[in-house]
Amino acid sequence: MSGFKFSHGHQFINGSWLRGTGEVLSRINPATGELLEEIDTASPEEVDQAVHAATQAFITWSAITPAERSNHLLALARELQNQAQVLAEVETSQTGKSMRMSTEFDVPGSIDNVNFFAGAARHLQGLASGDYAGNSTSMIRREPLGVVGSVAPWNYPLQMAAWKILPAIAAGNTIVLKPSELTPGTSLLFALAAKTAGLPDGVVNVVVGSGSTVGQALVRHQLVKMTSFTGSTQVGLKIMSMAAETGKRVHLELGGKAPFVVFDDADIEAAAHGAVAGSTINAGQDCTAATRAYVHSSVFEKFTGRVAQLMSQMVVGDPTDPNTDMGALISEAHVEKVSSMVARAVDAGATVLSGGTKLDGPGNFYRPTLLVNATQDSEIVQQEVFGPVLVALPFETDDEAIKLANDTPYGLAASAWTKDINRAMRASAQIQAGCVWINEHIIIVSEMPHGGYKASGMGKDMSQYSFDEYTNVKHVLISH
Numbered sequence: 001m002s003g004f005k006f007s008h009g010h011q012f013i014n015g016s017w018l019r020g021t022g023e024v025l026s027r028i029n030p031a032t033g034e035l036l037e038e039i040d041t042a043s044p045e046e047v048d049q050a051v052h053a054a055t056q057a058f059i060t061w062s063a064i065t066p067a068e069r070s071n072h073l074l075a076l077a078r079e080l081q082n083q084a085q086v087l088a089e090v091e092t093s094q095t096g097k098s099m100r101m102s103t104e105f106d107v108p109g110s111i112d113n114v115n116f117f118a119g120a121a122r123h124l125q126g127l128a129s130g131d132y133a134g135n136s137t138s139m140i141r142r143e144p145l146g147v148v149g150s151v152a153p154w155n156y157p158l159q160m161a162a163w164k165i166l167p168a169i170a171a172g173n174t175i176v177l178k179p180s181e182l183t184p185g186t187s188l189l190f191a192l193a194a195k196t197a198g199l200p201d202g203v204v205n206v207v208v209g210s211g212s213t214v215g216q217a218l219v220r221h222q223l224v225k226m227t228s229f230t231g232s233t234q235v236g237l238k239i240m241s242m243a244a245e246t247g248k249r250v251h252l253e254l255g256g257k258a259p260f261v262v263f264d265d266a267d268i269e270a271a272a273h274g275a276v277a278g279s280t281i282n283a284g285q286d287c288t289a290a291t292r293a294y295v296h297s298s299v300f301e302k303f304t305g306r307v308a309q310l311m312s313q314m315v316v317g318d319p320t321d322p323n324t325d326m327g328a329l330i331s332e333a334h335v336e337k338v339s340s341m342v343a344r345a346v347d348a349g350a351t352v353l354s355g356g357t358k359l360d361g362p363g364n365f366y367r368p369t370l371l372v373n374a375t376q377d378s379e380i381v382q383q384e385v386f387g388p389v390l391v392a393l394p395f396e397t398d399d400e401a402i403k404l405a406n407d408t409p410y411g412l413a414a415s416a417w418t419k420d421i422n423r424a425m426r427a428s429a430q431i432q433a434g435c436v437w438i439n440e441h442i443i444i445v446s447e448m449p450h451g452g453y454k455a456s457g458m459g460k461d462m463s464q465y466s467f468d469e470y471t472n473v474k475h476v477l478i479s480h
């Protein structure tokens with residue numbers, strides 16, 4: 001596995017490496033427990049330095065043409081492609097996810113995001129141009145905000161870096177990104193690739209350190225015009241109030257508890273495969289993962305029996321083995337959290353149909369788990385587990401299924417499984433979530449807007465819609 005070391009420090013500011021003067025942290029391989037390296041972290045002074053570099057770079061980056069920005073991004077995509085193998089290795093060694101996933105999903109998905117925004121940069125349009133008030137013409141300008149400060153989680157570090165950096169810089173902003181202190185490697189490689197590809201210094205900066213020091217310094221910084229955050233709802237709400245101190249714009253992608261509704265006419269074999277893939281993707285550490293399966297009582301046993309069978313056949317373990325279906329969870333503490341939530345569910349009356357245990361030996365592994373007999377108001381149904389745990393509950397009527405699907409504070413993603421187009425249309429309208437898949441769970445590519453309703457956040461990542469977060473709309477009226 002990758003021995004890539006950041007020997008010149010872990011802060012990438014104004015196109016150069018810098019050794020942070022904050023505390024030194026250990027980076028651990030979640031699949032083996034081995035020390036990968038010691039990392040330096042930034043102090044608030046280095047955050048300030050990065051913000052000033054980004055402020056300076058904004059002057060020229062925002063003034064070049066969309067075509068020039070687009071060409072820079074195309075060069076970045078090529079450079080990332082050149083680095084694909086090392087990116088996948090670092091992503092797997094820092095997160096514990098399978099190499100198969102890093103190679104087939106995280107790396108190509110991130111590169112596609114760069115290519116998508118290279119195109120989108122040239123199509124930033126205003127829609128309301130016209131002669132509306134007599135003897136005058138209105139035109140719309142979409143203008144970048146300035147420096148964006150982004151704070152990202154550990155579950156998809158490379159993709160999160162792409163999702164945060166690309167729409168921001170494609171629209172003419174510059175950025176300071178703070179990845180999770182657990183997984184800074186691929187965000188730093190991303191910034192290095194931007195430099196190698198010829199992006200001007202200061203357009204992409206990465207500062208590494210904990211949320212409580214580096215994250216806070218970035219969110220509170222007066223010169224940062226917008227905070228773009230992905231992470232838990234609990235931290236997201238704190239970010240919102242911190243950002244309010246300087247009146248900056250906030251974009252929040254928060255937690256999820258996705259429902260998976262199986263109607264009685266569904267293709268049960270397809271739904272069972274979808275539920276297993278959707279609940280175990282990235283070891284369940286995915287904000288859109290299927291977590292609550294509401295299944296019509298007439299097909300409940302057939303569905304849960306097949307899901308349990310498929311889960312028990314999954315290969316869990318060494319992420320570097322090409323046969324591995326599911327790798328490690330991020331940390332020992334996180335496995336303990338998942339394990340204790342399942343234990344409390346069982347104490348409260350739930351039954352384990354598959355999994356429900358850790359794997360012996362080194363590394364943070366937890367088996368794909370299916371629970372039944374939990375109640376709708378229980379912790380395991382209401383709270384985010386962020387592990388490979390699916391709970392199945394039966395329902396009788398369509399209305400009941402929709403009501404149960406909407407009955408958590410979250411609203412990020414959902415799926416409904418049916419062959420009836422009317423049911424599918426009703427479910428897609430009535431489920432309160434930023435994304436509703438029909439006969440599918442998980443697919444997301446660059447053209448698709450991604451973001452939550454309710455406690456799952458506000459604003460969109462990916463797609464042309466993300467420009468709404470990263471630009472101001474200016475109306476200009478020309479009297480004539």
Ligand code: TAP
Pocket residue numbers: 151152153154155156178179180181182209210211212214215216219230231232233235236238239253254255256286287384386412450452456457
């Ligand atoms: P969090 O604990 O919320 O951390 C997210 C980021 O915020 C990390 O970089 C963290 O830094 C930083 N942070 C923590 N406290 C902070 C503070 N007081 N001020 C500023 N920054 C702070 O989430 P996580 O455990 O990394 O990720 C899991 C969560 O993210 C889940 O709830 C999941 O649903 C959510 N998530 C949502 C999405 C979308 S798109 N909605 C996607 C992925 C993940 P450190 O950890 O380095 O200290």
